Amino acid sequence: MKDMQSFGDLLDLQDVDLDIDRLLHTRGTLPILDDYKSAHGATVVAKGEFERLDGELKLASRDLDKAEGELEILEEKLGREEQRLFAGGMSARETENMRNEVISLRSKQSEMEDLVLGLIDAREALEQLTNAAGARLEELKAVEAKLEAEVAQAWKKIDAELARREGSKAEIVPLIPPDFLEMYERLRDAKQGVAISRLVDGVCGGCHLALSAAEQLEVAAEDPPLCLHCRRILVL
Template identity: 35%
Template sequence: MKAASEAQLRLLDLQELDTALDRLEHRKRTLPELAEIQHAEERLGKFSDAFVAAQTEISDIDREQKKAEQDVDQVRARADRDQKRLDSGQVSSARDLENLQSEIVSLQRRQSDLEEIVLEVMERREEAETRLRDVESDRETSEKTLTELSARRDAAYSEIDGEAELTRTARAGVATDIPDDLMKLYDKLRDQHRGVAATALLRGQCQGCHLQLNTVELNAIRAAAADEVIRCEECRRILVRTKESGL
């Protein structure tokens, strides 16, 4: 392939710009905020699940408390009725009177036991409410952290995109100085060699694979015409001759 030496030198400018674009893209993919956002989202998900669990627990306790209070009311009402019968003198039989008094005592014990259950349930509800407040506070903190991290990420994206846009504009200007066939070869080699298609020959060394060319290879390059497109025999990248090539 033939191309003016000036066009070949422009390949180095193009390569530098493409490498800058690759670095910007890599920076965008590996922003530290991305890992922090993922961690914050995972924490927020856990707190959200814990918040729902705490709400569900309180709802279950409320039903349990309501049932226990209803049981207390039923026992208390039964004891009140028996006490009224006892106080009214309606029961005249000694046996019935003894049974009624025994039942009242039994109901009072039952009421006391049920009231203890109600108190225990109320204590558990207070504990569940404390856990709910703690989880809600943690969730709000995580939401705030996630918002801040997202803002930092978006600001970094904006900065990177701005640099990339300027670099792409500069690249477009450089590309106009390079013949189509050379550009096609360059693009093909970029795909094959991790983005590096053109490199300088610096003091007899290929800056792509960093191998020193031997005397035979260097003599062949010296003998080549200025418009001959040289390829490194080792890595097959385009090898651009410069004043520092050592030829």
């Protein structure tokens, strides 16, 4: 038969374990945790949007650089051919060809200038959108960081409580016979954390069902006594 001291120690251990369960549950279900998760989700979405726009902006900048480079080359070529035309000394046929070439280049130059202006406008519009998305992302990050700090603060308090309970548990556990402890752990897993309960006025504290005087005698004969209804360890 287990001695009464072991039952008392096990009840103490269960009180501490139930406190630990409660603290862990609180830790995982803090309302501010939901706020933080929402804020984190919003930041992830905003980051995706910013990166998408930033990527488009880089492409637009590249297109613009390319078009500006082509325009520059075209203008240099036009300048050279105009100089040759002004310098003279060519045959009438050569002069005519060169004049036609210059006209064609001027037309291309005008087209390229329109293209560059269009690309500048598009790039500017994208730059504004990207900057706005960047500012929005920074705002959301700040909100997320604030909530993260609040969660950390709340967890710190809970973790200090948990550490205190773990300390108490470490003191109680060595007092309990290993086989009894093993049974307790197994029952706790199966019985929603309550492995041992007192019989009060003939009623099991675990399942709240009554045991008759005859049933109590039957239970008392077992080692350890187990409730006939819920099979929890019963302290008589």
